[in-house]
Amino acid sequence: MFQLRTEPVSNLLYKIVLGTAQFGMNYGIANKSGRVVQKEVSSILNFAWDNGIRYLDTAEGYGASELAIGAHLETHPNQNWEIITKAGATRDSVANQISCSAKKLGIQPAVFLAHDADSFLNSDFQEGLAKARDRGMISKLGVSLYRQDEVERVMTAKVLPEIIQLPMNILDTRLYRNGVLTGLNDQNIEIHVRSVFLQGLFYLTALELRENFSEVIPYLDRLRSISESANVSIAELSLLWLESLEQVNKIVVGVDNSSQLHGHLATLQQSVDTAYFDEALSIQFTNEKILNPSLW
Numbered sequence: 001m002f003q004l005r006t007e008p009v010s011n012l013l014y015k016i017v018l019g020t021a022q023f024g025m026n027y028g029i030a031n032k033s034g035r036v037v038q039k040e041v042s043s044i045l046n047f048a049w050d051n052g053i054r055y056l057d058t059a060e061g062y063g064a065s066e067l068a069i070g071a072h073l074e075t076h077p078n079q080n081w082e083i084i085t086k087a088g089a090t091r092d093s094v095a096n097q098i099s100c101s102a103k104k105l106g107i108q109p110a111v112f113l114a115h116d117a118d119s120f121l122n123s124d125f126q127e128g129l130a131k132a133r134d135r136g137m138i139s140k141l142g143v144s145l146y147r148q149d150e151v152e153r154v155m156t157a158k159v160l161p162e163i164i165q166l167p168m169n170i171l172d173t174r175l176y177r178n179g180v181l182t183g184l185n186d187q188n189i190e191i192h193v194r195s196v197f198l199q200g201l202f203y204l205t206a207l208e209l210r211e212n213f214s215e216v217i218p219y220l221d222r223l224r225s226i227s228e229s230a231n232v233s234i235a236e237l238s239l240l241w242l243e244s245l246e247q248v249n250k251i252v253v254g255v256d257n258s259s260q261l262h263g264h265l266a267t268l269q270q271s272v273d274t275a276y277f278d279e280a281l282s283i284q285f286t287n288e289k290i291l292n293p294s295l296w
Contacts, residue, residue: 013268015243017055017084017192018048018261019254024058024065035063040257042072047258049079051265057165057194057252058105059086060097061115066104073106084111084163084192086144089119094128098137111163114143117150121157130159142190146292148180155187165252167195169202170223170238170280171216172291176245177281185247192250193242199293202235212296219285230276236267241277243268 022036036044045056058065066085073079083105087097094112102108112132114120120129120143129141142163143154154161164184168175172195175181184191197203201213202220209217220234227237242251255261289295 013052013265014054015249015251016053016264016268017057017250017252018044018053019194019252020056020058020065020069021062022254022256023068024063036068036256038068038071041068042076043258044255044261045069045072045079046076047261049076049081055082055084055250057084057192059115060101061086061088066101070104070106081107082110083107084113085109086113086115087119088115089122089125094125094132095137098132109138111140111142112138113141113163113165117143117145117153119143120154120161126157126159140190144194146294148175148178151175151180151184160187161189163190163192165192165194167292168193168242169196169198170234170241171198171202171219171283171285173281173284174286174291177284181245181247190249191247192252193248194252195293196238196242196251196253197235198291201290201293202233202238213290215287216285216290219283222283223280226276226279230272232267232270232272236270237272237276237280239264239267240270240272241280244274244277 023041025035056069058069060066069083073081085101085105087101090097098109098112112129114125114129119125132138133141140162141159142161142165144165145151145154146167151164151166154164166175166180181191204213209220223234223237227234230237232240239251239253242248253261253264255264285291
């Protein structure tokens, strides 16, 4: 039985970044409870901290997420989180955007990411990112992307990203299979993976899938068969596969309550024969309209 620990469960937890979009808005297709209330935000953050998680992922565009984190930190000043936040190219300078995030968070963010490729490639935004890093406002800069062509574009920039956040999971393995992860790793780019559970699609009922995502059902059925043989769920198989990848530095995992986080940490205590990963990787689903939640 997995128990609450006051020390890191293992070094595996240094890969886990707690996603906080749910702290500021309704997020995730399987989310039935809506935005996480402040009391539960604190419960989640305390549980995560006590179990060795030290990174939070947020964004200016995540509604009240930064404010919710800041409200918690106001009463828990000893929790010195490493915070990753994101914003886009606007009329406001990067320095002002970072300062605005810091004011809401009550702590200086460690990492600042462009929310998309176009923002990152904006010359003023890129110059602002570099200056903010060089002046010590942030420790690292980067960008959040979706597709291989976006990766190729940003890697031609004058200022290269130090971190690239990408969507990937056991159904959407394209960036792994086409060598993007290996290529970025070879260039010493830190890779953060998000959409581990395809924004909750792995948790939908058969009826919900038939109503909105019927085309993916045969592929999920095959994945379910593989995961059941491995004695895990599809979501657990996805998390364990990503954790096993040496190219992946961080895995962003969002939760609606502390019990869900408890479950994910319990998953990390399990082991799966890599043959099951290989079998899952033989399933090649490429429907962008389903794999890219921004198109839902």
